[in-house]
Amino acid sequence: MTHPDLALRAEQAVIGAALRDPAALDQIAYLTPDRMAHPTNRALMAALVETRTSTPTAPAARIPDLIAQTTAVRGVGSDYLRRLADAAPQPRNIASYARLVQEAAVRRDLALHLDQLRTPAADQRGPEPSLDRLLQRVEPVSQSAKFSDPAPEPYQPRTQQFGGPEVRVDARLERQDVVLADLLQHPEQVREVSTWLYPEVFDTGLRREVYEAIVVVAERDDPVDQLTVEWEVYRQGERYEIEVEVTRDEHPDYLARLATTAVVVGAAVELGREVLAEDIRTQLTADFGGIDVSARAPGTGPKPAAEIQAAGPVPQLQPAPLLQPPPVQQSPTIQPNIRP
Structure with a gap:
């Protein structure tokens, strides 16, 4: 299911990108303001479209001021809009973020229709199990925000507080994190690395799910960044009917940490080979660890079996005498009978 925070972040990404480049709205003309879930974002999207139509030549630096003058939303001013643009x-x-917003809107519409269909009619005998199962696969219809509510703050990843408990991982997991951080920050390496680095080399759970999401997003030719990858992680969790925990307390801003980890370009290739070699060694040890290969070493003989013990001295066997050829029989000499 689509996490509500992700849907809000996708909407803010679209609006922030349009504030920085109003011409980008021409790429997403299909995305109407009513597809935004939050009323503040709906009002801002409508104002952006109106400004783009009325003053198409207005520079991007003036857009926040123009939107603030035409939008009557509590807490929305020029400073707020500039922070929203900086957070994009x-x-x-923007086209990829708009598709995420449209996907979330379609899911909300589907959940709304399913919820209405589940309402028992006068001639209906009981609930429909098929509708219940389908509704479980989409997000339930929640109480949406009201227009009078304050505008949501632009998304900013939480930074690690100094002096707090330091999260330490072993060297093996740290290598996996560096590989993921390099792929997330330099996605041009994803296609090369994914041809030989299979997902099973990563630990089961969050790290493997993030790597699979990065590969899927890159194969779709979508931009690989924190928002698109996190969205794909939740999408895969719905597909395989598993619970994915990315923004929960036990994994606070894991992708944000990867996005801000200092890495050298190419670390994913170098450390990825080490991670792959380590996984192969582990598999070989598990599959062939019980086989004794010492007898195959050059210059060594086979080890005697432990259960065979000598009962006494080995008797000396005399070699068999050589076979002699049979004696040659002398044929009788026949004297010629010579007559005088």
Whole structure:
């Protein structure tokens, strides 16, 4: 299911990208303001479209001021809009963020229709199990925000507090984190690495799910960043009917930590080979660890079995005498009978 925080972040990414580049709205003309879930975002999207239509040549620096003058939303001013623009992850990828917003809107519509269909009618005998199962696969209809509510703060990943408990992982998991951080920050390596680094080398759970999401997003030719990867993690969790915990307390801002980890370009290739070699060694040890290969070493003989013990001295066997050829029989000499 689509996490509500992810849907809000996708909407803010679209609006922030449009604030920084109003011409980008031409790429997402299909996305109407009513597809936004939050009323503040609906009002801002409508104002952006109106400003783009009325003053198409207005520079991007003036857009926050124009929107603030035409939008009557509590807490929305020029400063708020500029912070919203600065928080946009990748303005050039507005089309991908718009598809995420549209996907979340379709899921909300589907959940609403399913909820209405589940309401028992006068001639209905009982609930429909098929509708119940289908409704479980989409997010339930929740109480939406009201227009009078304050505008949501632009998304900012939580930073690690100094002086708090330091999260330490072993060297093996740290290598996996560096590989993921390099792929997330330099996605041009994903296609090369994914041809030989299979997902099973990562630990089961969050790390493997993040790697699979990165590969899937790259194969779709979508931009690989924190928002798109986290969205794909939740999408895969719904597909395989597993519970994915990315933004829960036990994994606070894991992707944000990967996105801000200092890595050298190419670390994913170098450390990925080490991770792969380590996994192969582990598999070989598990599969062939019980086989004694010392007898195959050059210059060594086979080890005697432990259960065979000598009962006494080995008797000396005399070699058999050589076979002699049979004696040659002398044929009788026949004297010629010579007559005088």
